[in-house]
Amino acid sequence: MDTLLREILTSRVYEVAKETPLDAAPRLSHLIDNTVLLKREDLQPIFSFKIRGAYNRIARLSEAERARGVIAGSAGNHAQGVAFSARKLGIRAVIVMPQTTPEIKVDAVKALGAEVMLFGDRYGQAQRHAETLAAENGMVFIHPFDDPLVIAGQGTVAVEMLRQSPEGLAAVFVPVGGTIGNMRGLSAGNGTPLIGRLPQRLGWCAGTWARADA
Numbered sequence: 001m002d003t004l005l006r007e008i009l010t011s012r013v014y015e016v017a018k019e020t021p022l023d024a025a026p027r028l029s030h031l032i033d034n035t036v037l038l039k040r041e042d043l044q045p046i047f048s049f050k051i052r053g054a055y056n057r058i059a060r061l062s063e064a065e066r067a068r069g070v071i072a073g074s075a076g077n078h079a080q081g082v083a084f085s086a087r088k089l090g091i092r093a094v095i096v097m098p099q100t101t102p103e104i105k106v107d108a109v110k111a112l113g114a115e116v117m118l119f120g121d122r123y124g125q126a127q128r129h130a131e132t133l134a135a136e137n138g139m140v141f142i143h144p145f146d147d148p149l150v151i152a153g154q155g156t157v158a159v160e161m162l163r164q165s166p167e168g169l170a171a172v173f174v175p176v177g178g179t180i181g182n183m184r185g186l187s188a189g190n191g192t193p194l195i196g197r198l199p200q201r202l203g204w205c206a207g208t209w210a211r212a213d214a
Contacts, residue, residue: 011052011149012055012059013156016088017055021164022040025037037165045084054142070082072143073095073126079105084112086114099120
């Protein structure tokens with residue numbers, strides 16, 4: 001945990017990302033008779049927190065690694081995070097996306113300067129193909145969640161939330177798209193319950209923000 005906290009506190013996300021507000025949601029708060037706050041990651045340059053992890057990982061590449069370029073498998077926000085970060089740093093980026101990806105998402109990645117390859121019908125197939133290409137061509141594979149520097153980049157969200165709510169938070173609810181990997185960065189907190197909502201077929205997951213001095 002100490003290593004993760006150190007990586008979060010020394011991350012380079014603010015070279016491209018910004019600290020987003022923790023805004024009150026009055027109608028939702030009234031509906032459930034409680035105070036609900038929303039972390040506005042939709043205000044990031046790619047409208048998602050995924051830019052944090054992608055940039056923190058890519059910004060830490062050595063010059064030799066940058067020269068090889070980066071590759072990722074993604075159907076959405078991670079793809080844009082990698083493409084945006086690579087363009088910012090002047091690095092070639094290839095994104096493998098499922099053939100079923102909506103055209104608007106493919107066009108968004110292309111607009112950020114990345115090369116797009118369509119492969120497979122599902123995300124898992126696209127990711128495995130990206131990993132294969134990385135091994136064959138020497139490009140650096142940027143994992144969407146299972147990477148310490150990606151996790152640390154996402155973890156800056158938790159640091160901001162703690163700073164923005166000095167009175168404390170009763171719980172943090174996180175929508176999860178199918179994996180709890182990105183929740184790991186948020187676990188570097190202060191004992192606040194961390195609850196993830198997965199798609200209906202997968203259910204709920206839960207954890208606790210660990211104390212920073214634990």
